[in-house]
Amino acid sequence: YGSDAVTPLAWIGAQTKNIKLGTAIMQMPGRTPANAAMTAMTLNQLSDGRFLMGLGLSGPQVVEGWHGVSYKMPLTRSREYVEIVRAIFKREDRLTYNGKLYQIPYQGEDATGLGKPLKSTLHAQPDIPIYLAAIGPKNVQLTAEIADGWLPIFFSPDKYDDIYKPYIEAGFAKAGGGKGYHNFDIAPTVSVVMNDNLDICYNMLRPMLALYIGGMGAKGKNFYYDLACRYGYEAEAEEIQNLYLAGDKGAAMMKVPGALIDEVALVGPRERIKERLPLWLNSPITTMNMTVFDIETLRAMVELVEELS
Incomplete structure (x- = not known):
């Protein structure tokens, strides 16, 4: 219910030549699979193959309250959505799909019967990378099974083995075909605040965490609240949500x-961040999507990564 995920990328892509362009995220319930695939194929062509397709389910408050569609069967939606999008990318045949949520051509009781299978007229890269945002155990496992990468939010490298590893590796096993860490991109969004005053750093990130833990969902249906609890902050999460x-x-x-x-973030003076950065660099993550408040911090992070590499 803010800016869309795609329009800024078209502008950024027109100003650049080398950086990758990814959505984090395109909300699946807000777009048909065909619409999302057409968008991805178009941006990928315009950017000479730099586009990365990041998809996510969002949550029931936004899906039903903003997009006006049902949030039912979220995991089924993810699986069917990705299957349809990949079929459109590949262009191996005219598109037909008979799933629990998606039927293409449409076959509902109010169908005209005039829909016919189509194939994209746009010839695009058949293997545009697809990333999924996921934090719940079943969704994380599904992501490792069907996607090319994972977009976790509020990722804790210290908790990876206990919270995420069993589900990531179960997803790899279900996918088969040699899928594993070597061909799967774990790409968390990591907030970085560099300042000599640690309290200032904490206070710059507290509003976002309070919003997600406390207000991004109803009581009993807030994925970020649940994640904070799994990290061991049950009492704090309860207090944050109530307030x-x-x-x-x-x-x-x-x-x-x-x-x-x-x-879940890197904060404090430069030397403190340098001390904590190896925990991230030595974890299974392969890409760090850093969010910063100023360009100087971004430059400093590039220097620190180079120093530690």
């Missing part, structure tokens, strides 16, 4: 513990 939903956002923000911020 946020009661309208006291300021108090909710101040209840976000610094320890949680340190788990």
